[in-house]
Amino acid sequence: MDIQEIALTRLKPKAFIREQVESIRRTVGDGTAVVALSGGVDSAAVTMLGHLALGPRLTTYFVENGIMRAGEPRAIVSLFKRLGVRVELVDAKAQFFDALAGLTDPEQKREAVTQTFYKTVFGPLVRESGARFLLQGTNYTDVEETVAGIKRQHNVLTQLGIDTEKVYGYQVLEPVIQLRKTGVRVVARALGLPRSIYARPPFPGPALATRIIGEVTPERVEIVRAATKIVESVLSKTRAFQYLAILHGDRVTGIRKGKREFGYQVEVRCWDSTDAVTGRPTRLAWSTLETLARRITTGVPGVVSVTYNIARKPPSTIEAV
Numbered sequence: 001m002d003i004q005e006i007a008l009t010r011l012k013p014k015a016f017i018r019e020q021v022e023s024i025r026r027t028v029g030d031g032t033a034v035v036a037l038s039g040g041v042d043s044a045a046v047t048m049l050g051h052l053a054l055g056p057r058l059t060t061y062f063v064e065n066g067i068m069r070a071g072e073p074r075a076i077v078s079l080f081k082r083l084g085v086r087v088e089l090v091d092a093k094a095q096f097f098d099a100l101a102g103l104t105d106p107e108q109k110r111e112a113v114t115q116t117f118y119k120t121v122f123g124p125l126v127r128e129s130g131a132r133f134l135l136q137g138t139n140y141t142d143v144e145e146t147v148a149g150i151k152r153q154h155n156v157l158t159q160l161g162i163d164t165e166k167v168y169g170y171q172v173l174e175p176v177i178q179l180r181k182t183g184v185r186v187v188a189r190a191l192g193l194p195r196s197i198y199a200r201p202p203f204p205g206p207a208l209a210t211r212i213i214g215e216v217t218p219e220r221v222e223i224v225r226a227a228t229k230i231v232e233s234v235l236s237k238t239r240a241f242q243y244l245a246i247l248h249g250d251r252v253t254g255i256r257k258g259k260r261e262f263g264y265q266v267e268v269r270c271w272d273s274t275d276a277v278t279g280r281p282t283r284l285a286w287s288t289l290e291t292l293a294r295r296i297t298t299g300v301p302g303v304v305s306v307t308y309n310i311a312r313k314p315p316s317t318i319e320a321v
């Protein structure tokens, strides 16, 4: 891999910000750029770097792909508005669900998200805006896992030999690609982003599609979205690296109000990690696990089974897909 990692011990956030702002200005020249904001810490930091570098010559898009967490699009748009960044909300729900229909293979689902994002949605957006550059928040770990062939992270292109100019009609700029998540958090804080962003647990670009085993449909997204809301509200008090709910593909026999219910299974994962490269399940209190089971089986229609993942990464990975 020809990208040089900047380790946390060597990172000087103020100097890093200065260099990246200058580099974006130099590259974009007197042209314009667009940035893909997802609400995670990586893309939030890149949006602020782009904003500092280009001001009104940067257009910020938030793509509503239909697979986000509850309330996410509106919350992010209004937060950035308070920071002085105007965000355009793009409704692309139909395009993503069309592309995901019928797919069950994890890598095919990831590929569908990538193509819909870069080709179907951003291709026309960038063309119409007249910009030649797309800024995005790829980090060092994303590239490492993709190049190693473990998982194709949705935002890794150039390192896989994809000429984005040729294939999508624009160049991709990745200002935080030399940093791991902890480094990005330090930079995000130095950029003046609020704690709710710089300390936010990681969330994958392909969103809830990485947490559905089997086909991604609007109905199945609703189930995992409701379970995610419960898991996040119960586990946000822990100091865990990341916590999530997964909807399984198989259904199992349950019983409710004395009647058979052939219901869904939700798996909860909660990780201790520093960089997402390796991870250990958090030793949650039994009472917390019971609260999760009770709230998920009563709060998410159709769920009759809740499990907790106890395997480490490796051989597990953090997300299920």
Ligand code: XMP
Pocket (backbone or CB within 6 Å): 142, 145, 151, 152, 153, 154, 155, 202, 203, 204, 205, 206, 210, 242, 276, 313, 316, 317, 318, 319, 320
């Ligand atoms: P895995 O599941 O590979 O995840 O152990 C490692 C970390 O990366 C996040 N993740 C992604 N982030 N695009 C992203 O921006 C992706 O396609 C993607 N897939 C996984 C995951 O949430 C974890 O923090």
